[in-house]
Amino acid sequence: QVQLVESGGGLVQAGGSLRLSCAASGRTISTYYMGWFRQAPGKEREFVAGITRDSFTTSFADSVKGRITISRDNAKNMVYLQMNALKPEDTAVYYCAAGPGDYSTKYYTEGYYYWGPGTQVTVSS
16 A cells, blocks of 8 residues: 655645645655646546656646656655646646556556545636
8 A cells, every 4th residue: 555645735826836745654655656636626526647666757637738847756655746847727626646667558547546635726817
């Protein structure tokens, strides 16, 4: 079992930045592909970014490319999401997730085993 807890969310003005953190416990995350998802009110949970076990490859949703980076520190059991140039449409609850990273499912919620409770990000215009 892996327990995940997100932190770092909050209220920020458009154009601002936030750094989200995901702290894992229970088992090492080094064997998992790690992803970030978000869910806005009335919308489905959507993929934001993902990173391979060795940090060699990252993936991003088209809506955030160029504005968001993902990183991980396996030694600290941590995953990070640096968000810059935030827009009001980035407002959502952001979730950290761990899974096998299968090519066909890593962009979808069913591709992940473990989830954190989420952290709210609100971007004001």
